[in-house]
Amino acid sequence: MHGLKSALLTIWRLILPYATTRDAGEMTIPLIGRVRLQERWIGIGLFISLILINLFQVALNVRLSYFSRDLYNALQEMDAAAFWHQLLAVFSPLAAVWIAIAILEIVVQYIFHIRWRAWMTRRYIDNWLSGSAHYKMQLSGAEADNPDQRIAEDINLFIANTRTLSLGLLSQVATLASFAAILWSLSENFTLPGTDIAVPGLLLWVALIYAVLGTWLTHIIGRKLIGLNFAQQRYEADFRFSLARLREYGEQVALLSGENAEKEQLGQKFGRVIDNFMAILNRQKKLTLFTASFFQASVVIPYLFVAPYLFLKKVTLGQMMQTVDAFSRVQGALTFFISAYTTVADYKAVVDRLSSFEHAIDATRRQEQRPGVQPLLDHPVRPTSDNGAIVISSVDLRLPSGRTVLSIPDLVLNKGERALVTGRSGVGKSTLFRAIAGIWPFGAGRIALPKGASVMLLPQRPYIPIGTLLDAVSYPSTSDIYPKEEVAHALQAVHLGHLAPHLDDEGLWGLTLSLGEQQRLSVARALLAKPDWLLLDEATAALDEPMEKEMYALLAERLPHTTIVSIGHRSTLDAFHDRRIELTAAGVGKDTALTPA
Numbered sequence: 001m002h003g004l005k006s007a008l009l010t011i012w013r014l015i016l017p018y019a020t021t022r023d024a025g026e027m028t029i030p031l032i033g034r035v036r037l038q039e040r041w042i043g044i045g046l047f048i049s050l051i052l053i054n055l056f057q058v059a060l061n062v063r064l065s066y067f068s069r070d071l072y073n074a075l076q077e078m079d080a081a082a083f084w085h086q087l088l089a090v091f092s093p094l095a096a097v098w099i100a101i102a103i104l105e106i107v108v109q110y111i112f113h114i115r116w117r118a119w120m121t122r123r124y125i126d127n128w129l130s131g132s133a134h135y136k137m138q139l140s141g142a143e144a145d146n147p148d149q150r151i152a153e154d155i156n157l158f159i160a161n162t163r164t165l166s167l168g169l170l171s172q173v174a175t176l177a178s179f180a181a182i183l184w185s186l187s188e189n190f191t192l193p194g195t196d197i198a199v200p201g202l203l204l205w206v207a208l209i210y211a212v213l214g215t216w217l218t219h220i221i222g223r224k225l226i227g228l229n230f231a232q233q234r235y236e237a238d239f240r241f242s243l244a245r246l247r248e249y250g251e252q253v254a255l256l257s258g259e260n261a262e263k264e265q266l267g268q269k270f271g272r273v274i275d276n277f278m279a280i281l282n283r284q285k286k287l288t289l290f291t292a293s294f295f296q297a298s299v300v301i302p303y304l305f306v307a308p309y310l311f312l313k314k315v316t317l318g319q320m321m322q323t324v325d326a327f328s329r330v331q332g333a334l335t336f337f338i339s340a341y342t343t344v345a346d347y348k349a350v351v352d353r354l355s356s357f358e359h360a361i362d363a364t365r366r367q368e369q370r371p372g373v374q375p376l377l378d379h380p381v382r383p384t385s386d387n388g389a390i391v392i393s394s395v396d397l398r399l400p401s402g403r404t405v406l407s408i409p410d411l412v413l414n415k416g417e418r419a420l421v422t423g424r425s426g427v428g429k430s431t432l433f434r435a436i437a438g439i440w441p442f443g444a445g446r447i448a449l450p451k452g453a454s455v456m457l458l459p460q461r462p463y464i465p466i467g468t469l470l471d472a473v474s475y476p477s478t479s480d481i482y483p484k485e486e487v488a489h490a491l492q493a494v495h496l497g498h499l500a501p502h503l504d505d506e507g508l509w510g511l512t513l514s515l516g517e518q519q520r521l522s523v524a525r526a527l528l529a530k531p532d533w534l535l536l537d538e539a540t541a542a543l544d545e546p547m548e549k550e551m552y553a554l555l556a557e558r559l560p561h562t563t564i565v566s567i568g569h570r571s572t573l574d575a576f577h578d579r580r581i582e583l584t585a586a587g588v589g590k591d592t593a594l595t596p597a
């Protein structure tokens with residue numbers, strides 16, 4: 001019981017944000033035109049329409065059950081006129097309304113689904129990306145597996161199942177209420193078969209006992225499916241992700257002839273998919289054996305009870321057929337849970353996956369706000385400096401494990417001064433840059449940035465998004481921000497002018513461009529973005545020395561107001577900087593003034 005309560009609460013928490021959003025929405029309604037309303041009212045309005053449609057369908061079913069009684073009675077009495085009347089004057093208009101309602105239901109269902117999905121997907125993407133939560137989740141180990149699957153698939157399934165199960169339940173309750181009344185009145189005077197013991201509403205009691213027993217047994221047999229379905233989704237997503245990753249790193253795998261290792265790993269991942277699938281099959285087999293027998297038996301039961309009365313001529317054929325129909329409807333409503341068990345099992349898995357994803361994001365944010373330590377990232381407001389410098393005071397950079405990687409008691413990076421940060425590999429240079437950029441959550445201390453200053457970081461291996469070359473060069477801005485000519489000029493400046501005619505070409509640019517070309521493309525991004533601070537983390541390490549020199553000269557010439565701080569190992573970099581700061585395990589080692597060439 002407690003489990004059910006907490007599951008319902010979790011579902012409610014997932015539904016609530018859409019039901020209470022104040023976001024503006026717009027919708028075109030036939031005959032009325034375009035309406036602007038808060039999105040929640042549109043969603044709630046659509047859902048209420050679905051409820052009404054479902055109730056109307058139940059009412060139609062009740063009406064049809066009387067049609068069926070009258071039709072069979074007409075047949076039994078060989079009354080042709082009554083038969084044709086029932087078929088043409090009663091059934092035909094009911095059937096026409098039935099069809100129209102079915103179409104309306106589909107349309108409303110689809111619109112409701114896509115609107116809720118669009119809203120929820122946007123919200124999840126926002127939450128996942130804001131404050132670099134996607135990255136910090138990975139770092140802190142709070143990451144929920146396969147976030148892509150949760151956003152792309154689980155939201156979709158959650159909405160589809162919430163709709164089918166809630167509306168299904170509602171229409172089954174309505175069916176139960178209306179047909180239970182019919183069943184009661186039809187079997188009001190029944191006696192236990194073969195005896196004179198009167199049991200009013202006998203068939204209703206039979207249906208009730210039978211269904212409660214069936215539902216309980218279904219749950220006992222099927223409950224393992226919930227965990228198995230959860231695992232299945234995870235294994236499928238792991239396997240898919242490995243394939244996608246292999247595609248991305250195809251060249252490295254081919255160069256290292258890593259295909260055998262890949263095959264082995266893919267085989268293992270797919271093996272898990274198969275093993276779990278077989279476990280599901282096993283469980284499903286037992287469940288189906290039970291539910292199928294249960295449903296087959298329930299076809300015969302009403303006949304067993306009513307047929308003796310028909311032969312004694314105590315009920316008409318029409319009454320018997322209506323009783324059979326009512327029994328099966330009541331039975332169907334009561335055993336809704338049984339037929340929907342697999343959906344419920346899937347649903348529970350999806351709900352768990354979405355809520356654990358939300359928890360992981362929340363946990364990451366809470367970690368940033370842990371009391372007791374002066375958080376490195378004063379999220380969402382970062383400390384600012386008044387003198388235009390980046391001021392680092394008492395900073396202790398740690399790893400996710402808690403181990404300190406670098407301590408810097410005091411370091412000021414002055415505006416306009418080109419600084420080169422050096423130090424042995426692994427000393428923590430990149431981690432310091434991450435902390436300055438505001439994405440490294442582990443550690444304590446204070447890093448103050450000039451108020452309102454924009455900071456851009458160019459890593460050694462630039463990220464190239466999937467899309468056109470224009471998308472790649474404009475990144476992190478969108479491709480409509482810069483005029484194309486400006487982008488083409490930036491490409492020319494970094495000696496990639498030959499790519500300018502291909503700005504609109506879609507391609508795997510991250511795979512086709514050499515690392516040096518990608519680094520130059522990254523410099524072009526900086527030329528376009530004109531940040532106040534540019535942090536180059538070995539961002540030109542793949543270039544030959546003359547080209548590297550040219551890139552630094554270009555940045556100095558085109559971005560005279562940008563302060564450059566570089567990380568690098570090459571001694572030739574000294575010539576482009578005013579100051580060299582050497583980091584050591586003990587903190588800042590030598591801090592030397594340089595004379596730029």
Ligand SMILES: Nc1ncnc2c1ncn2[C@@H]1O[C@H](COP(=O)(O)OP(=O)(O)OP(=O)(O)O)[C@@H](O)[C@H]1O
Nearest residue numbers: 139399400405423424425426427428429430431432
């Ligand atoms: N996400 C992470 N989880 C655990 N350890 C990490 C993580 N990122 C970095 N580290 C560790 O932190 C230390 C510092 O890494 P960092 O990348 O800052 O070094 P670096 O000085 O830039 O090295 P290099 O010159 O080789 O690029 C390394 O020992 C690295 O293994």
